[in-house]
Amino acid sequence: MEAPLQMEMVELVPNGKHLEGLLPVATPTASNQRVEGPGRSCVEGEGFLQKSPSKEPHFTDFEGKTSFGMSVFNLSNAIMGSGILGLAYAMANTGIILFLFLLTAVALLSSYSIHLLLKSSGIVGIRAYEQLGYRAFGTPGKLAAALAITLQNIGAMSSYLYIIKSELPLVIQTFLNLEEQTSGWYTNGNYLVILVSVIVILPLALMRQLGYLGYSSGFSLSCMVFFLIAVIYKKFHVPCPLPLHFANITGNFSLSEVIKEEGQLQMETDATAFCTPSYFTLNTQTAYTIPIMAFAFVCHPEVLPIYTELKDPSKRKMQHISNLSIAVMYVMYFLAALFGYLTFYDGVESELLHTYSKVDSFDVLILCVRVAVLTAVTLTVPIVLFPVRRAIQQMMFQDQEFSWLRHVLIALSLLTCINLLVIFAPNILGIFGVIGATSAPCLIFIFPAIFYFRIMPIEKEPARSTPKILALCFAALGLLLMTMSLSFIIIDWVSGTSQHGGSH
Numbered sequence: 001m002e003a004p005l006q007m008e009m010v011e012l013v014p015n016g017k018h019l020e021g022l023l024p025v026a027t028p029t030a031s032n033q034r035v036e037g038p039g040r041s042c043v044e045g046e047g048f049l050q051k052s053p054s055k056e057p058h059f060t061d062f063e064g065k066t067s068f069g070m071s072v073f074n075l076s077n078a079i080m081g082s083g084i085l086g087l088a089y090a091m092a093n094t095g096i097i098l099f100l101f102l103l104t105a106v107a108l109l110s111s112y113s114i115h116l117l118l119k120s121s122g123i124v125g126i127r128a129y130e131q132l133g134y135r136a137f138g139t140p141g142k143l144a145a146a147l148a149i150t151l152q153n154i155g156a157m158s159s160y161l162y163i164i165k166s167e168l169p170l171v172i173q174t175f176l177n178l179e180e181q182t183s184g185w186y187t188n189g190n191y192l193v194i195l196v197s198v199i200v201i202l203p204l205a206l207m208r209q210l211g212y213l214g215y216s217s218g219f220s221l222s223c224m225v226f227f228l229i230a231v232i233y234k235k236f237h238v239p240c241p242l243p244l245h246f247a248n249i250t251g252n253f254s255l256s257e258v259i260k261e262e263g264q265l266q267m268e269t270d271a272t273a274f275c276t277p278s279y280f281t282l283n284t285q286t287a288y289t290i291p292i293m294a295f296a297f298v299c300h301p302e303v304l305p306i307y308t309e310l311k312d313p314s315k316r317k318m319q320h321i322s323n324l325s326i327a328v329m330y331v332m333y334f335l336a337a338l339f340g341y342l343t344f345y346d347g348v349e350s351e352l353l354h355t356y357s358k359v360d361s362f363d364v365l366i367l368c369v370r371v372a373v374l375t376a377v378t379l380t381v382p383i384v385l386f387p388v389r390r391a392i393q394q395m396m397f398q399d400q401e402f403s404w405l406r407h408v409l410i411a412l413s414l415l416t417c418i419n420l421l422v423i424f425a426p427n428i429l430g431i432f433g434v435i436g437a438t439s440a441p442c443l444i445f446i447f448p449a450i451f452y453f454r455i456m457p458i459e460k461e462p463a464r465s466t467p468k469i470l471a472l473c474f475a476a477l478g479l480l481l482m483t484m485s486l487s488f489i490i491i492d493w494v495s496g497t498s499q500h501g502g503s504h
């Protein structure tokens with residue numbers, strides 16, 4: 001297993017591989033408690049944004065080499081993905097103010113959940129999500145965490161590869177100035193997605209450590225910054241209303257049909273109403289906003305691997321990295337959603353790129369934006385693949401030494417499966433709506449909270465202490481969101497009115 005031994009400032013605390021079987025499961029042990037000495041124990045009510053250097057665990061046996069900046073790049077890259085493309089649609093269904101409120105809440109909750117993960121890992125001296133599950137609930141806990149990570153990240157990677165499959169042919173077609181879709185292999189999404197997986201994703205996915213991906217993550221983020229700038233620019237250059245908007249409102253009729261049906265005067269009145277932003281909206285699609293946002297902020301499977309490789313690691317430093325990454329993404333998410341929404345208003349689709357394509361798919365800027373988004377999501381795949389491989393190793397090869405063969409084979413099999421899924425069963429991506437609605441709340445809310453509740457010794461924090469009660473409320477909130485998202489998806493399926501067919 002590649003997870004390193006970890007040690008606190010004074011005492012050496014082996015990770016799960018070495019202590020498993022030695023320590024009782026599910027109950028905090030004397031050894032557990034020694035990991036953070038009394039002087040450094042986490043005090044009740046400690047705020048997750050507070051600085052308290054004296055309580056920091058120091059892991060000294062594994063020499064992480066990744067700098068603060070590279071870790072921020074990696075974590076931001078893990079957060080940023082196809083989620084950003086759905087946020088303008090979310091804003092169209094909540095209004096600006098409600099969106100801002102919900103986005104702020106999800107960002108803060110996401111940061112709090114990382115705080116719980118870091119605090120739990122400090123207590124047991126383990127920086128692996130699955131091992132926290134094991135310490136809290138034994139093998140079922142470990143399997144649940146590994147399964148949620150695998151499903152969530154495979155879902156995210158499939159959505160990224162699906163974007164490549166659907167967008168790259170259009171980019172190439174435009175570059176080659178082809179008016180019609182040709183039958184050449186270079187405009188066939190299936191071939192292209194395999195090509196990108198083999199040439200770009202696989203070599204990066206074979207890196208032994210996440211830290212090496214810092215540069216590609218930095219580049220991926222700059223592509224998304226370019227995307228954001230283009231979204232802002234387009235707001236001032238795309239006319240409102242687009243004739244297309246009316247087509248959307250009236251059910252995707254062609255422009256000529258719409259013109260026939262709508263009188264000119266009526267059009268003008270509608271246009272003014274259409275191009276006015278809404279600050280507070282509630283409709284049937286509003287319910288999708290929280291799952292979209294939760295998905296957009298998922299980075300929890302990557303937090304502990306990044307922590308493991310951090311140079312001079314401490315809980316406080318990792319929390320800073322997380323807070324900074326979440327804050328930067330929060331700003332980018334808000335701006336992308338705002339300007340995307342203010343460009344198309346209610347005409348925005350659940351996938352922002354599609355909406356731009358409808359304006360003018362041969363526009364050079366739109367073309368560059370597509371290339372930027374494609375590059376960004378391509379470079380995110382290796383980061384998101386990393387925790388899945390780790391989860392598989394934790395589940396199936398836990399007591400074995402690192403092996404390059406296994407490392408390569410797991411990456412290869414994962415990429416093959418995801419490619420097959422995207423090529424042969426793109427419809428199955430709808431299933432990931434359900435998976436996303438279950439695994440994202442588990443990874444963000446439920447698991448960090450219940451693992452924390454079980455791992456934190458009652459001598460330090462009794463069951464009725466404020467942090468534990470807060471953690472339980474957090475888990476209950478996660479459960480509520482999960483039930484809510486699932487119910488809406490099922491209602492959508494049953495009534496056959498699903499409009500949320502985006503890529504995530």
Ligand SMILES: NC(=O)C[C@H](N)C(=O)O
Nearest residue numbers: 079081082083156296298
């Ligand atoms: N890393 C993930 O699971 C999803 C990511 N937050 C996204 O927006 O695509």
